[in-house]
Amino acid sequence: MSQSVVSDTWNQPFQPPDSIPERADIVVIGGGIVGVSTAWFLAKQGVNVVLCEKGHIAGEQSGRNWGWVRIQDRDTREIPMMQESLRIWDGLEDEIGEDVGFTRGGCFHTANSDKELASLARWLEVAGDYGIDSRILESAELGQKVQATGARWTGALYTESDGRAEPHRVTPAIARAAGRAGATVLTACAVRGIETSAGSVSAVVTEHGKIKTSTVLCAAGAWTSMFCRSLGIDVPQLRVRGTVARTAPAGKVLDGNIFDERLGIRRREDGGYTIAHGSVLEHPVTPSSIRYFHKFMPALMQELKIVKLDFGREFTKEWSTPKSWRLDAPSPFEETRVLSPKPTPSVLKGIRKNLDALFPALRGAPIVESWAGMIEFSPDVVPIIDAPECLPGFHIATGFSGHGFGLGPGAGKATAGLLTGTHTGIDVTDLRLSRFFDGTPIRPQSSI
Numbered sequence: 001m002s003q004s005v006v007s008d009t010w011n012q013p014f015q016p017p018d019s020i021p022e023r024a025d026i027v028v029i030g031g032g033i034v035g036v037s038t039a040w041f042l043a044k045q046g047v048n049v050v051l052c053e054k055g056h057i058a059g060e061q062s063g064r065n066w067g068w069v070r071i072q073d074r075d076t077r078e079i080p081m082m083q084e085s086l087r088i089w090d091g092l093e094d095e096i097g098e099d100v101g102f103t104r105g106g107c108f109h110t111a112n113s114d115k116e117l118a119s120l121a122r123w124l125e126v127a128g129d130y131g132i133d134s135r136i137l138e139s140a141e142l143g144q145k146v147q148a149t150g151a152r153w154t155g156a157l158y159t160e161s162d163g164r165a166e167p168h169r170v171t172p173a174i175a176r177a178a179g180r181a182g183a184t185v186l187t188a189c190a191v192r193g194i195e196t197s198a199g200s201v202s203a204v205v206t207e208h209g210k211i212k213t214s215t216v217l218c219a220a221g222a223w224t225s226m227f228c229r230s231l232g233i234d235v236p237q238l239r240v241r242g243t244v245a246r247t248a249p250a251g252k253v254l255d256g257n258i259f260d261e262r263l264g265i266r267r268r269e270d271g272g273y274t275i276a277h278g279s280v281l282e283h284p285v286t287p288s289s290i291r292y293f294h295k296f297m298p299a300l301m302q303e304l305k306i307v308k309l310d311f312g313r314e315f316t317k318e319w320s321t322p323k324s325w326r327l328d329a330p331s332p333f334e335e336t337r338v339l340s341p342k343p344t345p346s347v348l349k350g351i352r353k354n355l356d357a358l359f360p361a362l363r364g365a366p367i368v369e370s371w372a373g374m375i376e377f378s379p380d381v382v383p384i385i386d387a388p389e390c391l392p393g394f395h396i397a398t399g400f401s402g403h404g405f406g407l408g409p410g411a412g413k414a415t416a417g418l419l420t421g422t423h424t425g426i427d428v429t430d431l432r433l434s435r436f437f438d439g440t441p442i443r444p445q446s447s448i
C-alpha cells in the first residue's frame with residue numbers, strides 16, 4: 001500500500017469557485033467533518049444545500065487529527081450520538097464508494113499503576129448502562145495484544161469495537177458524496193457574515209458574493225466563537241495546539257489505538273503509525289483565555305498536568321483582530337485561509353523518545369512527516385449543537401473538543417435533523433449553548 005502524505009490536504013493550491021448559487025435552502029459554513037457530514041445528510045434528504053469552506057476541505061482539525069473513532073471514555077451526553085456514528089462508519093465506505101481506512105481495531109487506555117487501573121475501571125459502569133463492550137485487560141492479556149516490550153503497564157481499559165480511519169481521506173470523501181447527492185461544495189469561499197431581514201437570517205455574504213437563504217449552520221470549528229461574536233452571539237471557546245507525527249511503514253506492534261500518558265499511537269492503513277505525546281497540549285494564551293477564564297476553570301484544572309501555557313504571538317494576534325468587520329472587504333477568514341500551526345520541536349523530540357522507550361521494535365522506524373492542529377474546545381469539552389433564539393435561522397455545531405472526528409458522521413445526522421426538524425433519534429437538548437449561561441454546573445466528564 002502506498003504511503004499517503006497527510007499535509008497534502010492543506011498544502012494544495014486553493015480552488016475558488018467560478019460562480020456561486022444565488023440562493024439555497026441551507027448554507028453550511030465550514031468544510032470539516034461536521035459541516036460536510038451535515039451537508040451530506042441534508043443533500044440525501046433532497047435539501048438544496050451549499051457548503052462554503054474558506055480554505056480546503058479538511059484543511060484544519062478534521063484532516064490533522066489522530067484518526068481515532070472511539071466510544072470509550074466519552075461523556076455520557078455524547079454516547080447516543082457516538083453509537084449512531086459508529087453505525088454510520090460501518091456502512092460509510094459502501095455507501096460513498098471510497099476507501100477511508102475505517103476498521104475496528106480496538107482502543108486501549110493504559111494504566112501504570114493499580115490505582116490508575118481502578119480509576120479507568122469506573123467507566124465500566126457507564127459502558128454497562130449503554131451496552132458497550134469495554135473491559136479491563138490485565139497486563140498478561142494486554143501483552144499478548146500489544147508488543148510494547150518497554151512498557152510496565154499494570155493493565156488497560158479496552159474496547160474491542162472501537163475503530164480508526166484516515167482523517168485526510170474521510171472528510172474529502174464525504175464531501176464528494178455530498179456533491180453527488182446534490183450539495184454544492186465551495187472551497188476558497190470564506191463567509192464574511194450574515195444579512196438579516198426583520199431579525200431573521202436572509203443571506204450569507206461570502207467573499208464571492210451573496211447567497212440568499214433563511215437557514216445557516218455555523219460549523220466553523222476553531223473560528224466559531226469569533227464568527228458568532230461578530231453577530232452578537234457569545235460562544236465560549238478556547239484552543240490548544242496538538243503536535244502529531246507519523247512513521248514510515250514498520251512492523252506490526254498493535255492493531256488499534258493506544259492512549260498512554262507518554263504516547264498516543266494508532267496503526268495506520270499504510271502500515272505506519274500516527275503518534276503524539278500522551279500528555280502535552282499547548283494552549284496559546286489569548287484575550288479569550290482571560291475573557292472565558294471562569295467558564296474554562298473546571299476543564300483547565302482537570303487538564304493541569306497536560307495543558308502547557310504558551311505566551312507567544314497569538315495574544316497580540318487575537319488582540320489586534322477586529323471584533324466586527326465590513327462585509328464588502330476581505331475579512332479575517334480570508335487572511336488565515338488555513339489555520340496551520342507549526343509542530344513544536346521539543347514535543348516531537350518527546351514523541352520519538354517515548355515511542356522508542358515503549359516500543360523498542362519501532363526504533364528503526366523513521367518519522368517521515370509531522371504537523372500540528374489547533375483543537376477547539378468548549379468549557380465542558382462537549383459539543384454545542386443548537387439554534388440560538390436570538391437570531392432565527394442561525395444554527396451552530398461546534399466545540400467538538402478533541403473528539404469530533406469519530407463523532408462527525410453522527411453529529412452530521414443529528415445536526416441535519418435539527419436544521420430540517422426531522423426526527424433522528426439523537427437528542428441534542430443537553431448540547432444547547434445556553435447551558436454555559438443559565439447556571440447549569442459546568443462539569444467536564446471526559447478530557448480534551
Ligand SMILES: Cc1cc2nc3c(=O)[nH]c(=O)nc-3n(C[C@H](O)[C@H](O)[C@H](O)COP(=O)(O)OP(=O)(O)OC[C@H]3O[C@@H](n4cnc5c(N)ncnc54)[C@H](O)[C@@H]3O)c2cc1C
Nearest residue numbers: 030032034054062065066068191221242373403404405406
Ligand atoms: C491534533 C488533533 C488530534 C485529534 N484527534 C482526534 C481523534 O483521534 N479522534 C477524534 O474523534 N477527534 C480528534 N480530534 C478532534 C477532531 O479533529 C475535531 O473535533 C473535528 O475534526 C472537528 O470538526 P469540525 O468540522 O467541527 O471542525 P474543523 O475540522 O476545524 O472544520 C471547520 C472548518 O470551518 C472552516 N471555516 C471557519 N470559518 C469559516 C468561514 N468564515 N467561512 C468558511 N469556512 C470557514 C475552517 O477553514 C475549517 O476547515 C483531534 C483534533 C486535533 C487537532
